[in-house]
Amino acid sequence: MQSAPSAFPQPLRRRRAVRTGLAIPWSPEILASFVAFLGLTLVALLGAKGVLLFLIGGMALVVISPDHLLRGLRREWLLIVMALWCLVSLAWSDYPAVSLRYGVQLLLTVMIAIAICQRITPQALIKIVLLSYGIAAVLSFASGRARGDGMGFLGIYASKNALAFAMGTLLLVSLAVLLDRRMPRFWRGLALPGAGLGAMLMVMGQSTGALVAVAASLAAVAPILLLQRMKTNARVIVIILSVVLITAAAVMLSTMADKLALAFLNTTGKDVTLTGRTDLWSVAFSEILQRPFLGTGFQAFWVQGNPRAEELWAQFGIGGRSGFNFHNTLISNAVEIGLIGVAMQAALFFSAVYFSLVWAVRTRSAASLFLALFMVRQMMLMGVEVVFFFQFGVETILMVAALYYGRSFRLMDKAAETAALKARSLGPKPGR
Numbered sequence: 387m388q389s390a391p392s393a394f395p396q397p398l399r400r401r402r403a404v405r406t407g408l409a410i411p412w413s414p415e416i417l418a419s420f421v422a423f424l425g426l427t428l429v430a431l432l433g434a435k436g437v438l439l440f441l442i443g444g445m446a447l448v449v450i451s452p453d454h455l456l457r458g459l460r461r462e463w464l465l466i467v468m469a470l471w472c473l474v475s476l477a478w479s480d481y482p483a484v485s486l487r488y489g490v491q492l493l494l495t496v497m498i499a500i501a502i503c504q505r506i507t508p509q510a511l512i513k514i515v516l517l518s519y520g521i522a523a524v525l526s527f528a529s530g531r532a533r534g535d536g537m538g539f540l541g542i543y544a545s546k547n548a549l550a551f552a553m554g555t556l557l558l559v560s561l562a563v564l565l566d567r568r569m570p571r572f573w574r575g576l577a578l579p580g581a582g583l584g585a586m587l588m589v590m591g592q593s594t595g596a597l598v599a600v601a602a603s604l605a606a607v608a609p610i611l612l613l614q615r616m617k618t619n620a621r622v623i624v625i626i627l628s629v630v631l632i633t634a635a636a637v638m639l640s641t642m643a644d645k646l647a648l649a650f651l652n653t654t655g656k657d658v659t660l661t662g663r664t665d666l667w668s669v670a671f672s673e674i675l676q677r678p679f680l681g682t683g684f685q686a687f688w689v690q691g692n693p694r695a696e697e698l699w700a701q702f703g704i705g706g707r708s709g710f711n712f713h714n715t716l717i718s719n720a721v722e723i724g725l726i727g728v729a730m731q732a733a734l735f736f737s738a739v740y741f742s743l744v745w746a747v748r749t750r751s752a753a754s755l756f757l758a759l760f761m762v763r764q765m766m767l768m769g770v771e772v773v774f775f776f777q778f779g780v781e782t783i784l785m786v787a788a789l790y791y792g793r794s795f796r797l798m799d800k801a802a803e804t805a806a807l808k809a810r811s812l813g814p815k816p817g818r
Contacts, residue, residue, distance in 0.1 A: 415505040418446035420514050422498060426780045427518040427552070431525065431542040437778050444498030447505050458504040459497065462790060468730040468775070469493040472684040475723055479683020480692065488685045491777030499786035508753030508791045513573060515756070515784075516563055516580060519556035523583045526553075532590075539590035545709070547771070549587060550596030554763060555780070556584035558603060562756035565611070569752055599766040603759045610758060613747045621747065663713045663770070669698065670712045673721045681724035715768040719775075735774055738785050739765055741792025749795060757788040 425432070425439025432439070448455050459466055473489030476482040502511070526541025526549065533539075538546035560581035563569050569577075588597060609628070613621050673682065673694070688695050690707050699707045712718035720728040739761045746758035764773045764781065775782050 414450055415447065416510050416514070418443045418450070419502045419506050419511070420517070422447070422502065423514050423780070423783065424518045424521070426778060426783065427522050428525070428542070429778065430544060430548060431522075440498070440778060441494070444494070444501060447498070447501040451505065454504045455497070455501045458500040458790075462500055462786075464730060464734060465496050465500065465786065465789075466493075468727065468734060469496045471727045471730065472723055472775075475681065475684045475686075475727070478680050479686040481683060481686040481689050484689055485683040485686050488777050492684070492775060492782075495777050495779065495782050496775075496786065499783045500790065502783065503787050503790035508751065508757075508787075511787060511791075512559065512563065512753040512756055515555070515559045516573065516577060519552060519559065519584070520576060520580045522552055523556055523580065523587060526587060527583065538592040539587065541587065541591075546591040546593050547596060550591040550593035551781075553584040553587040553591065554596055554600040554603075555760065555784075556580055557588065557600060558759045558763065559752075559756045560584060561604070561607070562752040562759065565607075565755060566750070566752035595767065595770050599763045602766045603763040606759060606762050607755070610743075610746050610755065614750055665701075666698065666712045667714060667717055669694065670714075670717045670721050674717075674725075677724060679724045679726050681720065681722045681727065684722055684727075687721050711772045713770055713772070715772050715774060718772045731775060734789060735764075735768075735785065738789035738792065741796055742788040743792075745792045745795040748799070753791065754795070757784065757791065760784055761788050 420443070422440045422443025425436040425441075425443065427436075429436035429440075469489070469492050472492050473486070476485040476489060479485035506514075522542065526539075526543065529541050531540040531542070533546065539549060540546060541549050543549040543552065557580075560577040563573055563577035564581065566574075588600065613624065616624065673687070686692075688708070688710055690696070696707070698704075699710065702710070704710050712721065716728055716732060719731055723731075742754070742758040742761045746754040764785065767773050773781060774785055
């Protein structure tokens with residue numbers, strides 16, 4: 387039987403990658419990708435210089451092989467259409483200059499994310515993620531920065547939630563590397579302190595939502611590893627039974643929703659409206675009803691000078707008049723880009739969740755496990771935070787990677803099945 391053609395990036399197979407004693411395959415593509423990713427990882431510290439590093443690394447990938455980028459853009463056309471929708475929202479935006487600026491930035495971010503996935507393997511990306519966030523963790527710990535009120539560690543980040551997101555990512559990628567015995571000893575040795583430092587800084591950050599989301603992601607590790615060891619038929623049966631049990635548990639717990647919510651709020655110190663989220667959602671729904679299909683324009687609501695935004699900032703005591711949102715991804719994005727735009731984003735997000743989980747269950751690798759856990763974490767957070775899509779955001783890069791690599795595995799898997807069926811059909815007939 388002929389092996390199916392690989393759907394993963396090929397350049398590292400064709401180029402003469404030189405492996406050092408640290409088991410790092412150097413190539414122009416990997417170096418450019420590392421510069422780009424590191425720039426975004428440290429953007430809280432470097433500011434505009436971090437964005438510049440991202441653009442330099444991304445443009446280098448385009449220059450190295452523009453034809454690869456064009457193929458990637460054609461394949462991931464819905465990502466491009468979604469980004470273009472955000473950009474063209476300037477036509478009806480309350481603040482056209484704002485939507486134009488951030489729309490262009492989001493389009494560049496998506497294009498560079500596709501270029502990275504098109505030019506390096508998942509294994510190379512996982513090493514870049516581990517190294518970049520490891521550097522961010524060391525710098526954060528060394529900074530010693532904490533909130534003035536003592537309610538959480540900050541490190542190099544502007545908020546405890548930003549620190550928790552970064553350190554949660556470091557914890558997940560470190561765990562994925564540690565569980566992959568095929569990873570070189572150097573990287574597994576790097577992942578061990580990475581996991582410890584990431585977990586410690588997350589706890590120091592005191593971000594309840596982030597801790598719960600990462601805990602849910604870690605709870606998904608055991609089922610994924612168990613399903614990896616099963617045959618296809620057994621997996622289907624186990625998944626169906628799990629869905630039934632989860633549904634039954636959800637129905638049972640729904641009868642105790644008030645008691646559970648009160649216990650959670652008492653434990654975490656949150657107020658009964660989850661820090662005013664229900665009030666925010668009421669305002670968001672009224673905005674959506676006014677312009678349901680198009681929205682106010684990409685990132686054109688939380689703008690200084692917008693009367694509704696100014697009112698909410700004053701109500702919630704946001705003196706800086708920035709860094710605030712509706713604390714729900716679908717609701718917040720529907721306000722800005724309407725139901726049409728948010729439908730495209732939801733389709734992309736849940737496709738990434740599906741493809742990454744299928745890839746993780748059917749392939750034992752650090753990259754597949756990390757991206758699956760990352761998407762589970764994002765799915766857990768989307769109900770209380772805004773987790774996609776951001777210009778110049780690491781979460782955008784990783785979500786595109788989960789979608790691109792997960793879909794690539796699925797294409798490769800289908801090609802292998804087709805080749806196997808063809809080989810059987812061309813084989814010798816019984817009795818001949």
